[in-house]
Amino acid sequence: MSFEKKSVLITGGTGALGHVVAERFLKEGASVATSYIFEDELKYLTESFRKQVQIVRADVTDDEDVAALFHQVGSKFGKVDILINIVGGFVQGAPVKNVATKDWERMLDINLKSVFLCSRQYLNQDGDRAYGRIISMSAMPGLNPSAGKAAYSVSKAGVSVFTKVLGEELKGTGITANAIAPSIIRTPANEKSMPEEDLAKWVTPEEIADTMMFLCSANGRSVNGVTIPVYGGV
DSSP: OOOOOOEEEEEETTTTTTTHHHHHHHHTTEEEEEEEEGGGGGGGOHHHHHEEEEEEETTTTTTHHHHHHHHHHHHSSSSSSSEEOOOOOOOBBBGGGGGHHHHHHHHIIIIIHHHHHHHHHTOSSSSSSSSSEEEEEEHHHHHOOOTBEEEHHHHHHHHHHHHHHHHHHHHTTSEEEEEESSSSBBHHHHHHHOOOGGGGSSSHHHHHHHHHHHHSSSGGGTTSSSSEETTTTO
């Protein structure tokens, strides 16, 4: 699987999942850029990663920042071929009657608005193309909602619905849009917060990256507008 002469923009490519995805695309010959928002994210990056990846500070819930992000990446790579929407967040669950308005709005902003803004900007790039990929992150609660996770579940379900709409709009264009819905991702932060869980059942960042690579490959061209569950043993 080769992505030579392909450019990839990963939102949140400095995080536990994002940097694994970035390194996988680098290994396959792609030109890679990533957004970040907090300076603390950068201190964990290797010197090799910093040298190979274009790193741009951007708030992907803000229209102007998203436009500037694509402008900077486009100035270096010409255009973005593959957009990977990883930026997202989670707030502790609560019954609907106790959900704070700020938490509801935050989930919709970081999990759904970010995907909309970046996907819209991606589709408005100049020039015709015969190939393109948009991959976004839904989540298990977005497909199988449960009590106490209203804000998170609704925001991630929105990603799946938005992806389906994109798939319909992009039929026959050579561009596909799909989403991945993992269960619990095995990251250091999740391991620390849930030490009593059976980690072997969780999904690894590498497994998610494998799914992304297939969807972005030529062999993935017929998969469009769907959300793929990647649950592992959960």
